[in-house]
Amino acid sequence: MIYKQWRFTTGTRSFMTECPSGQLTLHEFKQFFGLRGLSGDANSYIEQMFRTFDMNKDGYIDFMEYVAALSLVLRGKIEQKLRWYFKLYDVDGNGCIDRHELLNIIKAVRAINGCDHDTTAEEFTNRVFDKIDVNGDGELSLEEFVEGARKDEEFMDVMMKSLDLTHIMTMINNRRHSV
């Protein structure tokens, strides 16, 4: 498992090499992860991820924010991760995830992970949404989201993949080895 091999020491060195100022802008963030030429959906997902990492909202990811985010991604408990995902997916920050927000995320996750699926993003979103929007108000509260992911294996799988940075780590490692 690449997660196990990938330690903070390597992460630290890499962050400091690629980012000597100690602060990453959105542009550098994309470069850091080698993300170029992304589709619109994938691009907005990365931007949203950047904003979530940037906890004090100053437009930069500093080293502490970077470590906090990575430590959550790599070691956080399911419940913590789901709370974090919820924040990540609630793009307009109104405290609920609507169908549109969920669809965008599903699309972006698929674009980034790039594997084949037997359902369209729309079908998948509708199926999940109808199932986990327990009170049927057309929005997912934090509780509905967390409970839904716990109960629906397929949805949980997508959630976990959405922050599965394995392929990105592989890219970084490959790049480092080829230098």
Ligand SMILES: [Ca+2]
């Ligand atoms: Ca910041």
Ligand SMILES: [Ca+2]
């Ligand atoms: Ca929202």
Ligand SMILES: [Ca+2]
């Ligand atoms: Ca609801």
